[in-house]
Amino acid sequence: MLLRVDQKGVLTGVTVREAMRRQVVHLLQTATVAQAIRSTVKFKVNALLVEAPDRRALGVVSKTDLMGAYYAGLPLDTPLEAVMVGPPLFCRPEDSLDAALEVMRSLRVHRLYVEEEPPGVAVGVLAYPDIVGVLYRFCHRCRRTLLKKGERGLDLANQVRVREVMTPGVAAFPESASLYEVMEGLAAQRLAAVLIRTSQGRPVGVVSKTDLILAYLHEMPPDTPVREIMQQPVVAVEQEEALEAALRQMIFADIHRLFVYKERPEVVVGVLSLSDAARFRSGTCRACLASRIKVGGP
Amino acid sequence: MADSARQVMDTRFFTLRPGHTLGQAARAFVEAGEATGRRVFGMMVVDHQGKLVGMLSLYDILLAIRPKHIHLWGEMQDLDLEGLLDRTCRQAAALRVGDVMTTDLITVEPDTHLLRVIDLMLKKHVRRLPVVEQGRILGIVYLSRVFEYLLDRLTVSLPECDWECVDPA
Numbered sequence: 001m002l003l004r005v006d007q008k009g010v011l012t013g014v015t016v017r018e019a020m021r022r023q024v025v026h027l028l029q030t031a032t033v034a035q036a037i038r039s040t041v042k043f044k045v046n047a048l049l050v051e052a053p054d055r056r057a058l059g060v061v062s063k064t065d066l067m068g069a070y071y072a073g074l075p076l077d078t079p080l081e082a083v084m085v086g087p088p089l090f091c092r093p094e095d096s097l098d099a100a101l102e103v104m105r106s107l108r109v110h111r112l113y114v115e116e117e118p119p120g121v122a123v124g125v126l127a128y129p130d131i132v133g134v135l136y137r138f139c140h141r142c143r144r145t146l147l148k149k150g151e152r153g154l155d156l157a158n159q160v161r162v163r164e165v166m167t168p169g170v171a172a173f174p175e176s177a178s179l180y181e182v183m184e185g186l187a188a189q190r191l192a193a194v195l196i197r198t199s200q201g202r203p204v205g206v207v208s209k210t211d212l213i214l215a216y217l218h219e220m221p222p223d224t225p226v227r228e229i230m231q232q233p234v235v236a237v238e239q240e241e242a243l244e245a246a247l248r249q250m251i252f253a254d255i256h257r258l259f260v261y262k263e264r265p266e267v268v269v270g271v272l273s274l275s276d277a278a279r280f281r282s283g284t285c286r287a288c289l290a291s292r293i294k295v296g297g298p
Numbered sequence: 299m300a301d302s303a304r305q306v307m308d309t310r311f312f313t314l315r316p317g318h319t320l321g322q323a324a325r326a327f328v329e330a331g332e333a334t335g336r337r338v339f340g341m342m343v344v345d346h347q348g349k350l351v352g353m354l355s356l357y358d359i360l361l362a363i364r365p366k367h368i369h370l371w372g373e374m375q376d377l378d379l380e381g382l383l384d385r386t387c388r389q390a391a392a393l394r395v396g397d398v399m400t401t402d403l404i405t406v407e408p409d410t411h412l413l414r415v416i417d418l419m420l421k422k423h424v425r426r427l428p429v430v431e432q433g434r435i436l437g438i439v440y441l442s443r444v445f446e447y448l449l450d451r452l453t454v455s456l457p458e459c460d461w462e463c464v465d466p467a
Binding site for chain 2: 035037130250253256
């Protein structure tokens, strides 16, 4: 499916070509679910393109789809053509970035593939984190940006507190919950990860879709208690912490989100995603405010 | 058969299990290098029955080390990244070999002709090929070993050359 993207916006002049990633992680339609899990883990991507032998794009398999296959009890040697979602959505390198964003926002998709000639063959992929990087670079180049104004801009960035940017509220499960229950929660709330608490309510771990698909690859029964696969410790930040420090913490831990607590680590009050943080840093002027990305899901 | 994989394969080889961590795999690379006197940058992965199930190469490990958000922190040059490499390596070291190994296996048989072996290595961009016969691993062919073998052939009946050896010392 081709979406012609030709609207004008505040990022006029910035095209998909400047933001897209040229390395498209792809597998053949006959590749297995196990191979897809290995590729998502190794290449650290959230989705893979499924192709025919002639490189025509047939569909997309995301971590959510792989988690769904686990939940449904599909064997690890299931071919990707049985679990993929298709056809992939395409834009073109010359399309404007803001219009591509609008398409992603309106269709609630996290990525668009990029095609040239011949159509239907992916030459790149455009996902939110790629756009965040370009917006940040764009902001540095922009004459109006506060960040460009030397010390004043940087001071301002340092003064931004985590609570101003975080998403309030948090989804949590007890450590005795089964992987089934956690998968249901992640799917229903369109989340990438959940907090795990002890029976006394103390945060003890985090479980992401990556942890769940690895449990699938390791052939763990889905009724296994989540405590057996959770990541510890909970990487968290105090809500009054500077956004700058929180960003550094996320980059260091190679994670996409931080749980945010108020005064004591037991009191988790929200989640800060790297997209939230980088988006905030991508400009505070009117032009950029109008172009901030709304990532799908709560 | 003359000039086949059998002539160049190493019959002493080391293997990993899918359940090993990448940290253990790195240790195995070092120890295998010490034992064989040549640097090891990749190994075969076998299951509990000794059946070949994957290959782990330095590229698989480098991909596991590369941070997910490197494209972002490339933009954020004002961030202090000191200590990042150590932390990233610690995280990658905890992954299992079976989580990142390559399972699209390319193998040869002991009688596969050496020119076919060279063709496969060039076309598939691989530096090592397991030699398998009826499901049993017999050895491994290294690109460097193939080249050593070729060097002998390339220099056969070569007249004296007057090449130069530059030694600034």
